[in-house]
Amino acid sequence: MIVHRTAFRPGWWIAAALLIAAAWWGQPLLSGASFEHGFFGLFWYTMLALATVLWAVPAEQGWDGHMLYRRWRLLGLATLREQRHAPGEFTRIVLEHEAGVFGWHRVWLVFEGEHRFVFGHWRASASNLAWADALAKQLATATGIPIAEPGAEAG
Structure with missing residues (x-):
């Protein structure tokens, strides 16, 4: 879980x-x-x-x-x-980076497929980026959904 x-x-x-x-x-x-x-x-x-x-x-x-x-x-x-x-509704897991207007950058862990499912978002500090990456890998292993390569276009 x-x-x-x-x-x-x-x-x-x-x-x-x-x-x-x-x-x-x-x-x-x-x-x-x-x-x-x-x-x-x-x-x-x-x-x-x-x-x-x-x-x-x-x-x-x-x-x-x-x-x-x-x-x-x-x-x-x-x-x-x-x-x-169901995990079959999604084709990939994406870590999206968003530049903040006031300097607070964010990272979003998103499941993509027919629709999007935001699993979590954090302020993009070095520790939170590592946390989001580890969580994405843990979810990919658990669900069988692949993680998108950085820079991959949305599809």
């Missing part, structure tokens, strides 16, 4: 702390008597509610020995929705 999840990593907890801090910071918007305070308070807390829902339902991707899957889990614990894909 191979699993890539974002829940319970440090960034996930930092995002929770930022959401709590933003909720605390927005309290004065609710205490004002003017229409503007109420409007901006409603807008602020609506955006925080949306961000909290997105935070509270992280996705995880994995290989269970037979199928690739993506699960959306409430607080990383209870499965709400799951998609499953």
Whole structure:
């Protein structure tokens, strides 16, 4: 079993702390008597509610020995929705490198075939590139799907 999840990593907890801090910071918007305070308070807390829902339902991707899957889990614990894909739907595994606009380059581990299945993405540091490469090789061995040569055109 191979699993890539974002829940319970440090960034996930930092995002929770930022959401709590933003909720605390927005309290004065609710205490004002003017229409503007109420409007901006409603807008602020609506955006925080949306961000909290997105935070509270992280996705995880994995290989269970037979199928690739993506699960959306409430607080990383209870499965709400799951998609499953047979390895026969994909023809190759690709490590895509994306240049960031602000200098943060990313690497994406993608299964390609009739459609694309993103297994994971990381900031493209040397250690993360090695991690992504090792995970791609582990998935190729487990699924029998070949890894595309670097620079191969999408097909």
